[in-house]
Amino acid sequence: MRFLKPIALSCAAAACIGLAYADSDAKTQGATEQIPLLWKVSDADNAVYLLGSFHLLKADDYPLSKDIDAAFDDAHTIVFEVEPSALTAPDTAEKFKQAAGYADGRTLSQVLPKAARDRLQKMLAVGGGSVEQMDGVEPWAVTLSLVLGMTQAMGFRQDQGLDATLMKRAAEAQKTVAGLETVDDQINALDSMPMNEQVSGLDELLAKPQETLSDLVEMHDWWKRGDIKNLDGRMRLEMKQKSPESYRLVNVQRNDAWVPKIEQRLAEPGQDNTLVVVGAMHLLGSDGVVDKLRAKGYTVERICSACK
Template identity: 80%
Template sequence: MGLPKSLLLSCIAAVCFGGLAHADSTVRAPTVGTASTQVPLLWKVSDADNAVYLLGSFHLLKPDDYPLSKDIDAAFDDSKTIVFEVEPSTLGTPDTAEKFKLAAGYDDGRTLSDVLPKNTRDRLQKLLSVSGGSVAQMDAVEPWAVTLSLVLGMTQAIGFRQDQGLDAMLMTRAAETQKAVAGLETIDDQIDALDSMPMNEQVSGLDELLANPQETLGELVEMHDWWKRGDVKSLDQKMRVEMAKKTPVSYQLINVKRNDQWVPKIEQRLAQPGQDNTLVVVGAMHLLGDDGVVEKLRAKGYTVERICSACKGRPAN
């Protein structure tokens, strides 16, 4: 995405590629693996009468990451509505793909060759030539979209799949169980956040990836492992703290601004009378640290608890 390595997985959301899986009954999570090995990033935020579960997602997963933790199953079953970053029916449509294509292009007459330093352009050409490609073929695409495309290809080559992502699988489950679904933002909101990143930060992120693709891939695999183990501290350091330091403007656009826009919408669900609970599923980074949705709601006085049956004997905050 032209993003720093710290954000590459936390921001690979379904809206970024129109072809990503969405709520489709043909997509099913394999019943393999051991659910007890997964420690979910799951919190429960409560007021006097109802609750919102906050679940940190990993947008690309492998079939053996399933079945899900029983904590996630319980939160899903206890919720009347499942809320995602974007409402599921708007994903995977030709309109979404066209919006992505337009956002990924230039509106000032420049090209990828124009915005990339020679060293970065040469590295990209070397990488693309392995599969018969060239920079010229991608000249109409901005650096953030080039990086996203490269990372998706790299992760798929080692078994990660978009249609196995946690949010994609829960969209499918919601459709199968006829749960109500909603979104915290629109596709336009999400694409605009990506496309608004400063060009210098887009270029630096792409250059960082090209400097050592294998190192980047190793870090993505490591983040996946931390996510599966529910390691909040390690994920926060790599996903959020590193991004805030390396690309501060992009961090504000991708994380802080959107979190601030989501919190009032989550509060509205808590304010509704009755005991109809909600499960909110968003990229893991959005729930981490002082800028995360969890701490923002805690600061407003709501009761917040980590839901973690596997966390016995160790902190679960």
């Protein structure tokens, strides 16, 4: 489950080939309206909306909350983790392929324990594949490939994810778009995860595939209901405890790089508001962007008309 979380809630570019504790937790049990993970950060003259995304969604997750629609309409610029055109650039897929390979000559068969290798062989054989065909691929990329394949069979699609949907809407509305980081930044974060944590994450998926998929369904439900408490305690903190270095690279390090860029937008004169759309995990807890901006003295409010 630990590497499912970055895919669904943290790494937009990977899915394409927040949340801090609010003033009070949303009471969403029995709610019929989507509860967005949406905050508004303000200074003297303009504002930045922070929206927590789920990168893999289903068709019936739409229409979106009216709060998201209002924030989108109010924003002059829509900022994503990666600038949209970079995701479809001709060399992006090749960059992923290169990063997924081994720089030290090892193979997947060598880094996986025998039990995990046997489980992977059994899983791949169902579709006519084999471990040998994936021997040049690092565990993080194998996990990504398996998860995307399994979730697509459940109806989750990358092109229906919240960020992908808003990218299309921004293009149709001729909104200005930008990115907080480059494709290379995101690929490097995934590729830099320690091999022992990569292996452990893949082994966990192979040992309990149905449990992993059940976890995704549960996380999706929490996200849709705006359940901050469960998302933080059962998603972010679990990854931090089980895979601390991967958590630092995928979440904390990137958050720290993004905060000054968001502050720069607040510092610009005028009232050209911005909507920032990032994986929900980046807005969670004390390491999240929301708390980091609140600690700097900005006015931060949860936007949730359905919570009232």
